[in-house]
Amino acid sequence: MSALIAIGCMLVFAAGIACYPLAFHMESDTLSLLVFIAGVLLNSLAFFIPWQVVGRSRK
Numbered sequence: 789m790s791a792l793i794a795i796g797c798m799l800v801f802a803a804g805i806a807c808y809p810l811a812f813h814m815e816s817d818t819l820s821l822l823v824f825i826a827g828v829l830l831n832s833l834a835f836f837i838p839w840q841v842v843g844r845s846r847k
Contacts (some may be wrong), residue, residue, distance in 0.1 A: 790842060793837065793838060793841055793842065794838070796837070797834045797835075797837050797838055798834075800830055800833055800834040800837070801830070801831055801834035801835075803830050804826075804827045804828070804829075804830030804831035804833075804834060805827070805831070806827075807823050807824065807826050807827030807830065808824065808827050810823055810827075811823040811824040811827065
């Protein structure tokens with residue numbers, strides 16, 4: 789189970805990293821900001837999931 793969580797979090801993290809350069813290629817400033825914020829939120833989610841799921845199973 790932990791391996792699946794780790795792989796899923798790596799994919800979410802990679803998607804977040806991919807949003808950063810994509811944000812600079814958007815034509816609209818608003819859309820660019822939204823894509824950049826989506827990248828930040830995806831990277832935050834990639835760190836939040838293991839801390840909540842795996843961290844609580846050890847208690």
